[in-house]
Amino acid sequence: MDSQDNKQLEEELSLKLFVVLSRAFQTIRKRVEEDIKTYGMNPTEFAVLELIYSKGEQPIQKIGDQVLIASSSITYVVDKLEKKGYLVRKPCPKDRRITYAVITNEGHTLMNEIFPKHKEAINSIFGGLDTKEKELVIDQLKKLGYYAADPL
Structure with a gap:
């Protein structure tokens, strides 16, 4: 194989990888969104509530x-x-320009109930891979993402 053939093969493989990765992501996202909808939220609401549930109060401007x-x-x-x-706003005592989003007791109770179910759903969605395969895919996707962000 000469360098032109190698280049062509690399380009074809890159295109195929892009299509396969895009389709897989669309399918996975659709299944995750379906799970989230069963809790009476849209994916954005769930993401915001999960962030505050996991990390504590957050400045609204940074969410x-x-x-x-x-x-x-x-x-x-x-x-x-x-x-x-599920959450309330709380002004920052030191800077009036900043307002925090804080999870309420009701939001905490809800997340305590639904987050374990959501984790199970995610695990089921990724059930086609074993532990070693998941670790390998994570490493490879990180490598790809870092390179795509700064190819030089």
């Missing part, structure tokens, strides 16, 4: 960066979760 949603959507999502009684 978007952590759950990968547009900052313009955060206020709307926080409003919805507040109306459902």
Whole structure:
């Protein structure tokens, strides 16, 4: 095989990898979203509530960066979760420009009930891989992600 054939093969494999990875991600995301909907939330609401449940109170302005949603959507999502009684806003005593989202007792009770079920659903979705395969895929995807972020 000459270098032109190698280059062509690499390009074809890269395209195939992109398609396979995209389809797998779409299927996995669809199944995860279906699970989340059974708890009466959309994926964005669940992500915000899970962040606050896991990490404690968060400045509303910083939530978007952590759950990968547009900052313009955060206020709307926080409003919805507040109306459902799952979180409240708390002003920062040191800086009036900052407001924290804080999980309520009701939100905590809900997450204590549904988060273990959600983890089971995720485990089931990824049941096609054994432990070693999961570790290998995680390592390979990290490597790919780091390279794609800074290819030089």
